[in-house]
Amino acid sequence: MAEAQSVENGCAVITGASSGFGAIFAEQLAKRGLPLVLTGRDESRLAAVQESVRRIAPGLDVEVVVGDLGTDAGVDALLALLDGRPIDVLVNNAGFGTYGPLSKADAARENDLVAVNVTALVRLTCAVLPGMVARGKGGILNVASTIAFQPAPYQATYGASKAFVLSFSQALWAETRGSGVTVSALCPGPTRTGFVDALGADVAHTAVYRHLVEPEPIVLAGLRALDRGRPVAVPGLRSRIMTNSARFVPGWIMALLAGRMLRPSEGSEAGRLAVR
Numbered sequence: 001m002a003e004a005q006s007v008e009n010g011c012a013v014i015t016g017a018s019s020g021f022g023a024i025f026a027e028q029l030a031k032r033g034l035p036l037v038l039t040g041r042d043e044s045r046l047a048a049v050q051e052s053v054r055r056i057a058p059g060l061d062v063e064v065v066v067g068d069l070g071t072d073a074g075v076d077a078l079l080a081l082l083d084g085r086p087i088d089v090l091v092n093n094a095g096f097g098t099y100g101p102l103s104k105a106d107a108a109r110e111n112d113l114v115a116v117n118v119t120a121l122v123r124l125t126c127a128v129l130p131g132m133v134a135r136g137k138g139g140i141l142n143v144a145s146t147i148a149f150q151p152a153p154y155q156a157t158y159g160a161s162k163a164f165v166l167s168f169s170q171a172l173w174a175e176t177r178g179s180g181v182t183v184s185a186l187c188p189g190p191t192r193t194g195f196v197d198a199l200g201a202d203v204a205h206t207a208v209y210r211h212l213v214e215p216e217p218i219v220l221a222g223l224r225a226l227d228r229g230r231p232v233a234v235p236g237l238r239s240r241i242m243t244n245s246a247r248f249v250p251g252w253i254m255a256l257l258a259g260r261m262l263r264p265s266e267g268s269e270a271g272r273l274a275v276r
Helices: 020-031 043-056 072-082 107-135 156-175 195-199 201-205 216-228 237-246 251-262 269-274
Strands: 011-015 036-040 062-066 087-092 138-143 181-186
Touching (some): 011 072, 020 043, 020 087, 020 216, 062 072, 087 107, 107 156, 107 181, 138 156, 156 181, 181 216, 195 201
Parallel strands (some): 011 036, 087 138, 138 181
């Protein structure tokens, strides 16, 4: 998706836009003059992002859709609003993670994770991609993670969901080559977005989540990848070294190494669950 094309006619859709990456994506795409459709579960925070964007780009059309993309009703409401409208950019950013041994996990919560991180992303992509291909322009940016590159003990479902996003995005990038449409996967490492806080206090003591980076450079890297037609963006030298190393190590070894880095401390709640 060339940047020069992005301001013609259509709009940008951003899921998970009420905070973190989503709010920054909204600000950056507003600066390009793209009308926005923002969706999220928290109405007050979504309204605050809407107001912030309008200050950045006065007169820009910014619509909000409050809903839970982990439900059919939430996805249906967004698709109903988008029906028949040209979409220039779709940022599939909505998602969340869980932490702890799967044997002690809340099965409903794990199912919700798959619904948001995978099912909603696929439904939205399937809804907008045909129109993009027919018009010969557009871009889809799917937010994956560096955790997608190896198995993730204590975050098994989350890691697997992001591995799906990465594989799905790369496949669609190949399918759409030469069509004028770009599909890219953004794979950030641990970032200061509120995601880590939502996992619980235990995770902050792990080797993986001890050091967090700022989110804005991550967003800019994702948009650059989309503009330049790149299938995958892994921002940050440390993250690139880690993900490239994973390519040359058997999966079972990576699972053991990741398990050591993600294992909760014995005194933590997650740690007590892990050893029961």
